[in-house]
Amino acid sequence: MKQVLIAALITLFLLVGGVALTFAFQTPEDNPRVFNMEDAEREELAYRVETVRSADELISGGIDLLMANAPREEQAAVRPVLSTVRANLAKLGQITEREENNRMVDESVNALRAINAPSMQTAIYRLADHHDLRLRVRWEPDMEKVNTGWEVYQQNCSTCHGANGDGDQITPEGLSVFPRDFTGQSHRSRSVVFKFNTSDRPDMLALDEDLRKTIREGLPGTPMPGFSDFSDEELDAVIEFIKTFGYAAWKFNHPSGAGISVPEIPADFNSPESVDTGRELFVSRGCQACHGDVENGGPPLANQVTDWVYHGELRPIVPRDYAHDPIRRPAIEDMFKTIRLGVKGTPMLANNISDDDTWDLIAYVLHVKQLGIEGKVKLQERPAEAEATPAPAH
Ligand code: HEC
Ligand code: HEC
The missing domain is CATH 1.10.760 (Cytochrome Bc1 Complex; Chain D, domain 2)
Known part of the structure; x- marks a missing residue:
């Protein structure tokens, strides 16, 4: 009886342990992409995010912190303009546009320049840089979407765009159009590039709307198929996921505004x-x-x-x-x-x-x-697409 009990206990122990182990190891194996995020990128981002956080604290601590660290003679000189600078810096925390951020900082620094307070000027510029960085952080991945997106990606996209998102998975002979590399490594500029980017700011990446259109409708004349049967949820998830391949680029260059607007098509269009x-x-x-x-x-x-x-x-x-x-x-x-x-x-x-x-x-x-x-223009002699110019030495 005792032996049976012990055997039962051991079985139970093994069972529970087995289940626990399965759970413990499941997540990374289920989602290697998310857990294999480039270490360097992570470190850089952790640093930048930390910097941004301390900038926020600086802004909320405001000018008093700067004053406490300035040399004595500067403190005395700054006192008369203190309230103006204090008011400007207090506003910084609420500003959401970089241009306004920079204008506000220039105003504060100019006030200090007039009374020769170099260390305060430097501190304010540094603070402004940090704040600017905070304003640039426009995207954090929604991990729930990323996880769903990974599955959608694996099933529908990775055969062409690659499990690593570098688009180097298939290289069909004679094809002039290759799957997009979402990591940015294969573009001459070494940055993440989308051909169809209608953001009204040239320094920002593509709008979600641009990506949605590409994925829903495909790109005619290229191997990129349209996925018209995706649910809105699947579409949003796969978009969130492909951004993680270019994590840092998206983080700081995610468009927040609308795209350029198109005027009404004129009545005599096509005349x-x-x-x-x-x-x-x-x-x-x-x-x-x-x-x-x-x-x-x-x-x-x-x-x-x-x-x-x-x-x-x-x-x-x-x-x-x-x-x-x-x-x-x-x-x-x-x-x-x-x-x-x-x-x-x-x-x-x-x-x-x-x-x-x-x-x-x-x-x-x-x-x-x-x-x-209508067949009125003959098919042209194509340029030799296969003969690519060799890569220059870097
Ligand atoms: C059969 C191969 C193939 C599959 C499958 C495929 N793609 Fe593509 N994709 C391409 C090619 C080729 C291009 C490049 C077209 C070009 O440069 O004009 C491309 C380009 C893109 C672009 C870039 C558009 C731009 O503006 O630069 C996005 C985004 C994209 N694909 C997303 C996806 C997603 C998401 C999936 C899965 C749901 C997917 N693709 C599946 C071949 C494929
Ligand atoms: C320096 C070379 C160059 C010049 C100049 C140029 N194009 Fe292009 N154009 C291209 C290339 C290359 C593509 C194909 C890009 C791709 O899809 O990868 C293209 C694509 C296009 C497309 C197709 C876009 C699509 O959705 O497939 C249109 C339309 C177009 N060009 C119109 C114009 C017009 C109009 C002008 C003059 C105002 C112009 N291009 C000037 C190189 C050029």
Whole structure:
């Protein structure tokens, strides 16, 4: 009886232990990506977050802390302007725009410059830098979404974009378009780049709306498929997850505003006159220099474009042949944004042109596309896509 009891106890112990062990080891194995976050990145961020936190404390402690640390003679000199500086710094904590932050700091420093208080000036600048950093922190991953997103990603995206998000998973021969690297390592600039980024601030990354559109609708003419059957929850989760590949970049460069706005499509859009004006603009604005004389079957400029590196080689990005290549963002409003803002991370730069000119250019591009559909423009001789320019030594 005793033996049976002991045996039962041992079994129970093993069972409980087994269950506990399973739980203890489950999370990292279930979600290797989240637990393998680059150590260096973590350290850097931990440091920066800590800096930001202490800046917040400094701001709430305000000028008194700065005063206590300033040399005696400065303290005496500062006293007359103290209330102005105090009021300005108190406002810093509530400011949410970087420009205003900087203006407020300049005001405070100028007041101190007038009375020669160099150590206080330095301290205020340092405080302002820290505060600026705090204003830049625009994103923290929502771990619940990240975990769901990891599953969605593994099932639908990693075959192309790679388990590490570096897009180096498949390199189909003869393909000029490679899966996006979400870590940023394969772009010449060594930074996270999304081609379709309609944020109104050029220093910020793509809007969630841009990513949603790409994932829902896909990118025609490339292997990137559309996932129209994703629920809103799956879509949001996978977006949250792919941001973790470029954690630091997203953290400090997450857009917070809206995208650029598109004016109403004019009533005479697509008229023969607007196509003619568009044709002229296409030459005078330099579009033809890259895209070629598409309307007359001219090929796009070959291999001049090599911004993305795959397997150590720079790869060409070939300008669109409007007559035959699908346009990735084909909606007219989206083309407006693309022509205005450019295709990020490619030589197709932003264009500072009027609304009217933009509409005329779109009308011309669509006109050429129509000629292609009707078979009036011959398929062009393609530039040798496989012959990528070798990567330069760094
Ligand atoms: C069959 C391969 C393939 C699969 C599967 C795939 N992608 Fe892509 N994806 C691509 C390619 C190729 C590109 C690059 C297209 C380009 O540069 O125009 C791309 C580009 C992207 C971009 C960048 C768009 C931009 O503006 O630069 C995002 C975001 C993206 N994919 C997300 C996803 C997500 C999320 C999934 C899974 C739900 C997924 N992709 C599945 C091939 C794929
Ligand atoms: C320096 C070369 C260059 C110049 C100049 C240039 N483009 Fe492009 N353009 C490109 C490249 C390269 C792409 C393809 C980028 C990609 O999708 O990877 C492109 C793509 C496009 C697209 C397709 C976007 C999509 O959704 O697929 C449009 C439309 C376009 N260009 C219009 C224009 C117009 C209009 C002008 C003149 C105002 C212009 N481009 C000037 C290189 C150029």
